[in-house]
Amino acid sequence: MPNVHKDFHGALSYGLQFVHDNCGEEAAHEFLAGLAETVYQPLVEDMRRRGLAALRDHWQRVFDLEGGEIELAGSGDSLELRVIQCPAIAHMREHNYAIADRFCEHCRIVNGAICGAAGFDAGVEYDQKAGRCVQRFWKAAE
Amino acid sequence: MISCTEFIWVYAELFRFLENRGGDDLLIKFWEGIRENFLGNLRDYVEQDGLAGMHRYWSHTLGEEGGRHTMSLYDDMFVIDMHQCPSANLVFQSGRIRPYEKYCRHCLWLYPPLLNELGYEATFTIIDAETGQCRLTVKKPEAL
Numbered sequence: 001m002p003n004v005h006k007d008f009h010g011a012l013s014y015g016l017q018f019v020h021d022n023c024g025e026e027a028a029h030e031f032l033a034g035l036a037e038t039v040y041q042p043l044v045e046d047m048r049r050r051g052l053a054a055l056r057d058h059w060q061r062v063f064d065l066e067g068g069e070i071e072l073a074g075s076g077d078s079l080e081l082r083v084i085q086c087p088a089i090a091h092m093r094e095h096n097y098a099i100a101d102r103f104c105e106h107c108r109i110v111n112g113a114i115c116g117a118a119g120f121d122a123g124v125e126y127d128q129k130a131g132r133c134v135q136r137f138w139k140a141a142e
Numbered sequence: 143m144i145s146c147t148e149f150i151w152v153y154a155e156l157f158r159f160l161e162n163r164g165g166d167d168l169l170i171k172f173w174e175g176i177r178e179n180f181l182g183n184l185r186d187y188v189e190q191d192g193l194a195g196m197h198r199y200w201s202h203t204l205g206e207e208g209g210r211h212t213m214s215l216y217d218d219m220f221v222i223d224m225h226q227c228p229s230a231n232l233v234f235q236s237g238r239i240r241p242y243e244k245y246c247r248h249c250l251w252l253y254p255p256l257l258n259e260l261g262y263e264a265t266f267t268i269i270d271a272e273t274g275q276c277r278l279t280v281k282k283p284e285a286l
Contacts, residue, residue: 003228005206008149014180015156018172023163031159035144038239039151062145088143098179107143 004065009088010097017100032106036113047118052079052137055120063087074137081135089131104128111135150232154242161244169244173251181256188260193220193282196257209274220280227274234272246271253278261286 019028036044046054056072059081063070066087073080092099104126111122121140126133144152161169187195197215200222204211209228214221227246234241246268257264262280269275 003206003208004146005149005203006146007203007206008146008153011176011180012144012146012149012152014176015153015172018175019156019160022168022171023160027163031156034159035152035155038155039148042238062143062147065147066143066145068143083143086143088146110144 006066006087006091007095007097010092010095012088012106013092013097013100013103016103016106017098020100020102028102029109032109033113035110036117040110040114044114044117047114047120051076051139052120055079055115055137078136078138081137083131083133083135086131086133089128093131099128104133107133107135111137115140150229151236151239153229154233154239154245157245157248158242170251173248174255176248177252177256181252184253185256185260188257188262192286193218193262193280196220196280218282222278224274224276224278227276230271230274234274241272243271246276249276249278 016028016032019031023031043054043058046058052074053076056074056079059070059072062068063083068087068090069084071080071082071084073082089099089103091097104124107126108122108124111124115122115137119140120137122135122137124133124135157169157172160172164171184196184199187199189195191198193215197213197220200213204213204222207228209224209231210226211222211224214223230246233239233245250266250268254264254266257280262282264278264280267277267279269277
């Protein structure tokens with residue numbers, strides 16, 4: 001089982017703010033989208049093989065490890081992830097880490113890049129202050 | 143959400159991205175920023191409890207991160223002997239990302255300058271990055 005060191009959420013948040021402040025919004029987008037070709041390449045390949053079932057398993061595993069409160073729903077062609085309490089936001093708030101101004105945007109960008117590479121689309125509606133969001137995934141139009 | 147269990151790979155990719163964008167200057171600026179903005183709890187522990195505070199801080203972080211190491215706490219010295227760094231293992235051995243050769247340098251910029259600033263004599267030696275071996279030695283001057 002992977003080791004869970006939640007302070008890393010704070011370091012990631014600092015990193016996202018640093019890239020935004022020092023390199024600009026476009027660079028921040030480029031960095032995050034590029035993760036689909038590196039860190040998340042195994043997930044992309046799994047989604048190409050198994051579709052949204054692979055993404056559902058990914059989210060279940062991640063939020064089980066992190067102790068987040070979520071609801072997952074969907075059929076074969078769509079998936080909805082409702083995050084009731086985001087473990088990253090909750091941990092940073094609990095430990096007084098600075099939360100990047102556009103922290104939750106990373107979910108929109110990374111999800112979009114992963115799904116785009118695997119033949120799916122993604123959308124997210126979030127409330128960063130509340131640490132809640134709804135993420136939706138569906139098969140991309142042919 | 144980028145999970146904290148995926149963070150080390152993202153961190154290494156961020157280092158690579160910053161180096162490509164702005165060379166070592168931007169990379170070091172980032173590491174210095176992490177040190178000044180993100181290690182407040184280490185600073186607090188050391189200001190309160192000195193070498194014992196360092197032991198407490200790394201017992202927590204290395205305990206959560208895993209890996210194989212020994213920590214030695216003496217009256218006048220604190221040493222971490224890292225035999226198999228969990229982060230370096232992910233960066234260099236997992237195959238998940240292209241290994242980033244400068245990865246281990248971030249510890250050099252994070253910890254010794256902070257501990258030196260607090261009056262200690264800290265040295266950090268990378269023994270072998272690919273196998274995750276390094277040593278942090280912190281000596282307490284007689285004046286402290």
